[in-house]
Amino acid sequence: MLLVNQGYNLAFAANGFDALAQAAKLIPDLILLDVMMPDMDGFETCRRLRSDVLLRDVPVILVTALDDRDSRLLGIEAGADDFVTKPFDRAELRTRVRTITRLNRFRRLLAERTKFEWVVEQADDGYLISDDAGNIHYANTKARLYLGLPSDDSTPMTETFHQLIRKQYHAQPETAWAIWPDSDHDSPRYLVRPETPSSKPFWLRVDTLQLNSSDNAPWVVHLRDVTAQMVVKQDKWQFQAMIAHKFRTPLIPLVTGMDLLLNYGEDFSIDEIKDIAGKAILGIQRLQSEIEDILTYLHASKRQLNAKTLNLDEIAAMVDQISTDLQIESVSITIDPELISSGLTLAIPANSMNIILREILENSKKFHPARQPIVTINLSKARYSPSLVIRAADNGVMLSSEQLAQVWTPYYQGEKYFTGESTGMGLGLAMVASTVWNAGGKCRMYNQDPGPGVVVELIIPFETDEEQNEGL
Numbered sequence: 186m187l188l189v190n191q192g193y194n195l196a197f198a199a200n201g202f203d204a205l206a207q208a209a210k211l212i213p214d215l216i217l218l219d220v221m222m223p224d225m226d227g228f229e230t231c232r233r234l235r236s237d238v239l240l241r242d243v244p245v246i247l248v249t250a251l252d253d254r255d256s257r258l259l260g261i262e263a264g265a266d267d268f269v270t271k272p273f274d275r276a277e278l279r280t281r282v283r284t285i286t287r288l289n290r291f292r293r294l295l296a297e298r299t300k301f302e303w304v305v306e307q308a309d310d311g312y313l314i315s316d317d318a319g320n321i322h323y324a325n326t327k328a329r330l331y332l333g334l335p336s337d338d339s340t341p342m343t344e345t346f347h348q349l350i351r352k353q354y355h356a357q358p359e360t361a362w363a364i365w366p367d368s369d370h371d372s373p374r375y376l377v378r379p380e381t382p383s384s385k386p387f388w389l390r391v392d393t394l395q396l397n398s399s400d401n402a403p404w405v406v407h408l409r410d411v412t413a414q415m416v417v418k419q420d421k422w423q424f425q426a427m428i429a430h431k432f433r434t435p436l437i438p439l440v441t442g443m444d445l446l447l448n449y450g451e452d453f454s455i456d457e458i459k460d461i462a463g464k465a466i467l468g469i470q471r472l473q474s475e476i477e478d479i480l481t482y483l484h485a486s487k488r489q490l491n492a493k494t495l496n497l498d499e500i501a502a503m504v505d506q507i508s509t510d511l512q513i514e515s516v517s518i519t520i521d522p523e524l525i526s527s528g529l530t531l532a533i534p535a536n537s538m539n540i541i542l543r544e545i546l547e548n549s550k551k552f553h554p555a556r557q558p559i560v561t562i563n564l565s566k567a568r569y570s571p572s573l574v575i576r577a578a579d580n581g582v583m584l585s586s587e588q589l590a591q592v593w594t595p596y597y598q599g600e601k602y603f604t605g606e607s608t609g610m611g612l613g614l615a616m617v618a619s620t621v622w623n624a625g626g627k628c629r630m631y632n633q634d635p636g637p638g639v640v641v642e643l644i645i646p647f648e649t650d651e652e653q654n655e656g657l
Contacts, residue, residue: 357618
């Protein structure tokens with residue numbers, strides 16, 4: 186009756202055995218224990234509580250009519266935290282209960298925080314706690330490493346999360362970061378540290394969780410290294426794209442020639458048969474050469490594959506060859522004359538650019554209603570950065586705002602549909618984005634105005650003199 190309506194959840198036990206059973210089930214914040222009980226007195230009950238791993242830290246107040254010195258000592262030896270004799274002052278008991286429960290809760294919170302910090306400090310991922318403005322209140326060792334903070338946690342963190350990531354990362358995709366730190370979005374967020382001649386690209390996936398539903402509740406930010414997954418996906422995508430290109434072209438004359446000879450051989454003259462066979466042999470020889478190139482690719486190092494830098498005047502030749510391979514008749518390219526004479530090179534290898542252009546042109550054909558797109562490609566210099574802007578526009582389908590927001594997302598967990606006509610559009614463009622992001626660039630896609638069709642815009646940095654020297 187004394188503790189009813191005081192904000193406590195009360196549970197009652199008739200004897201020591203019942204008390205032990207209920208305590209094991211509830212793990213209470215405080216136990217008020219009478220000494221004089223049948224079967225098992227309060228001293229023995231207290232001793233058993235203290236011998237239980239789960240209950241040894243639960244505070245116990247012995248409440249008894251015994252008021253002699255020996256009884257008090259016996260209670261303390263049994264493990265009691267406090268000793269109240271009857272008759273007791275009601276206000277005093279309420280105060281003791283309130284004080285001990287508060288202290289116990291603080292102790293539990295401190296113990297849980299200690300466990301949490303130990304586990305988080307041992308984690309392979311980065312964890313930090315911040316507010317809506319990005320002010321960091323806690324960061325574990327891994328998060329400090331990722332953000333370039335001192336390993337000593339006693340050093341105050343004066344910069345916000347956004348200020349720290351701008352120093353070494355590109356936040357992609359931009360549409361997902363525009364609603365930071367909201368976690369209710371479909372696109373994963375990434376921090377990308379671009380590749381340099383002396384270091385590989387580095388990827389962090391960033392997830393957020395608000396600790397409670399209040400307006401000013403702090404956010405837990407999870408930083409996970411996904412570099413290995415992204416590299417594997419990029420390598421797989423580039424290899425598959427190369428295989429498709431290298432096998433398709435030489436097989437056409439070979440298959441066509443064999444089909445003619447099989448079905449109409451008796452109608453051809455000897456010279457015609459020799460001509461068909463000669464073209465087929467050329468196809469076989471080219472196929473053999475392509476297979477050798479593939480085997481070389483498999484045994485080449487990443488550095489060897491990316492060693493060849495890209496001059497701007499090579500892009501036009503790439504576009505012509507790709508459009509011929511894909512049988513796209515209407516592809517035009519214009520390049521700012523100042524770019525050609527500048528001698529600038531791109532911070533992206535030639536083999537990667539070839540695959541990027543092939544992916545863009547292949548998508549233009551794949552998603553065009555008649556499979557015959559009109560594509561215009563324009564190369565110009567960016568206004569506010571030493572970068573190349575590539576704009577590829579077609580007259581195909583239009584995309585919704587949701588599709589445009591998702592199109593660059595590098596899913597390495599699955600593919601999604603984008604137009605309802607063909608599957609797999611998202612994965613190829615996502616790998617285009619990841620390749621461009623690795624170089625420190627940006628990607629955009631938007632509908633033509635007026636339509637129909639979309640524009641793919643890539644902003645790719647030029648190599649600096651320092652990077653070119655390092656590459657040499």
